[in-house]
Amino acid sequence: MDINYNADVIVVGAGPSGIAAAISVAKGAKKVVLIERSQYPGSKNMYGGAVYTSALRELLGQDIEKIKFERKITSHTYAFLNETGSFELTYQNNESNSAYTIKRFNLESQLIEIAKSYGVYYIPNTLVKSLVVENDRVIGIETELEKYYAPVTILADGVNSLLSQNLKLKQDYKPKDIILSAKETLKLDKQTIEKRFNLKDDLTQGVAKQYFGSDFKELKGYKNLFMMTFLYTFKDTIMLGVGANLDDLSKNKLNINEILDIIKTHPSIAPLIEGGERIEYSAHMIPEGGYKKMPKLYSNGVMVVGDAAGFINSVHFEGTNFALISGKIAGQCALEALANNNFSSNFLSLYRKKLEKSFILKDLYSYRNIIERLYSRSNSLNIYYPNKIKELFEIITGANCVSKSKQFREFFFKLFKDRNPIELFKDAIAFLRCALDVFFGK
Ligand SMILES: Cc1cc2nc3c(=O)[nH]c(=O)nc-3n(C[C@H](O)[C@H](O)[C@H](O)COP(=O)(O)OP(=O)(O)OC[C@H]3O[C@@H](n4cnc5c(N)ncnc54)[C@H](O)[C@@H]3O)c2cc1C
Structure with missing residues (x-):
């Protein structure tokens, strides 16, 4: 078959994974076309707010210095929300250099500029409608206006990848395989953010907070609502968002934006975003x-x-690092396929082999059951323990003229009275199995 190729590699989608794939191919001095449906890079993409430097450095080397981030994240908080407050654990390290906040538009547009400097040919505002397949092989893509041909195509078209679905590589996700997330960007002046979060004024400090807990009066009666809330500080904005399982949302007939509105009024969160536009x-x-x-x-x-x-x-709120490194590895495999003039599925199985040696498939494998295990205990994690922690700290902090021994004894016995011991045992087993999964993972 004689095909007039327009490029060596076509990459569909200019999120972190697609840009990384394109950069990796261009670094090997091959012709690569990167096609993105949106007019401005990153304008259709969303995340909580942290990008990780180790993956960016692995892709860009010294060029990472060209990226202007917003704030270095030096403080991570994990919190359990209850109806009236929260229990928070904060880890602070001002020397940490591993994560920064940056808006997606800024991340993708700066990465695109770096990609172009390597020779990537970037085509924005162009939807790839379908793949061109001949004799069971992908030989290019079709946009609304024209077809482009290349011996290798890399699909970086995001969670809703219709292209890989059409090729029967991917099955349609079921609602329980999807988290639906809503997020608001709230504008506040820089000084207010620094004062409120106790940050230095030179952008070398920033905050990431992750919250568990759904026992709010507005959400009483809803079942198995496992949700995670996040908050990140940027230069003069705060990102506040929440994610919940799509299946739980639809069974409870709840909208994710309703949940976000409820979270904004929570006593531990409302003061952090007060005045935010x-x-x-x-x-x-x-x-x-x-x-x-x-x-x-x-x-x-x-x-x-x-x-x-x-x-x-x-x-662990990690996604951009998986995207960047999987893109880089796919780009390298494309270069090897070009060098060997072999684009068969058999040859490209190299991609999976390389992923298996990287943290990507190792971590995905180790965490393969964890979300399911946590969901199976969602009432414990989101309701029972946040409340028990609250009760415990009321004893620890409340000088209420009752003997501590009596209060601790009552707390301990109530643990078993309030809850069937079998459920407590199931919690312990689920958490232990999560720990063992990770400890004995790949
Ligand atoms: C609420 C939320 C919070 C998150 N928080 C974090 C976090 O703090 N840190 C972190 O590391 N990760 C986080 N993630 C995950 C992270 O955002 C993703 O893992 C990452 O964006 C994946 O990058 P990607 O390039 O694979 O896909 P995307 O970023 O989704 O990019 C896909 C691109 O393909 C384009 N596209 C799609 N179809 C076509 C088509 N047919 N033709 C042309 N272009 C097309 C889209 O417009 C888009 O630009 C979060 C995600 C969400 C939703």
Whole structure:
């Protein structure tokens, strides 16, 4: 078959995974076309707010210095929300250099500029409608206006990857495999953010907060609502968002934006965002299926990267690092395929082999059951323990003229009275199994 190729590699989607794939191919001095449906890079993309330097450095080397971030994240808080307050654990390290906040538009547009400087040919504002397949091999893509041909196509089209679905690499996700998330960008002046979060004024400090808990009076009566709330400080904005399982939302007939509105009034959150003017609202899906729902990652002439492949570890809020490194690895495999003039599925299985040696498939494998295990205990994590922690701290902090021994004894016996001991045992087993999964993971 004689094909007039326009490029060596076509990459569909200019999120972190697609840009990384394109950069990796361009670094090998091959011709790469990067096609993005949105007019401005990053304008259709969404996240909580932290990008990780180790993955960016692995992709860009010294060029990471060209990226202007907003704030370095030096403080991580994990919190349990109850109806009237919260229990928070904060880890602070002012020397940490591993994560920064940056808006997606700024991240993607700066990465695109770096990609162009390597020779990537970037085509924005262009929707890829379908793949061109001949003799069971992907040989290019079709946009609304024209067709582009290349021996390798990399699909970086995000969580809702219709292209890999059409190629039967990926099955349609079920609602329980998806987290639906809503987020607001709240504008506040820089000084207010620094004062409120106790940050230095030179952007070398920032805050990331993750909250568990759904026992709010407005949400009483809803069942198995496992939700995670996040808050990140940027230069002069705060990002506040929440994610919940799509299946739980639809069974409870709840909208994610209603939940976000409730969270904004919570006594531990409202003071942090007070006076913030909403300048942006977005909603996005997160693939939750993990290792078990991973699509076939390659076929003749094609590879799938980033969210399109379900590469995300939502327990640790990691996604951009999986996207960047899977893109980089796919780009390297494309270079090897070009060098060997072999674009078969058999040859491109190299991509999966390389992913297996990286943290990507190791972590996805180790965490393959964890979300399910946590969901199975969602009432414990979101309602029972946040309340028990509250009761425990009322004893520790409340000088209420009752003997401490009596109060601690009552607390301990109530643990078993309030809850069937079998449920407590199930919690302990589920958490232990999560720990063992990670400890004995790959
Ligand atoms: C609420 C939320 C919070 C998150 N928080 C974090 C966090 O703090 N840190 C972190 O590391 N990760 C986080 N993530 C995950 C992270 O955002 C993703 O893992 C990452 O964006 C995946 O990058 P990607 O390039 O694979 O996909 P995307 O960023 O989704 O990019 C896909 C691109 O493909 C384009 N596209 C799609 N279809 C077509 C088509 N047919 N033709 C042309 N272009 C197309 C889209 O416009 C888009 O630009 C979060 C995600 C969400 C939703």
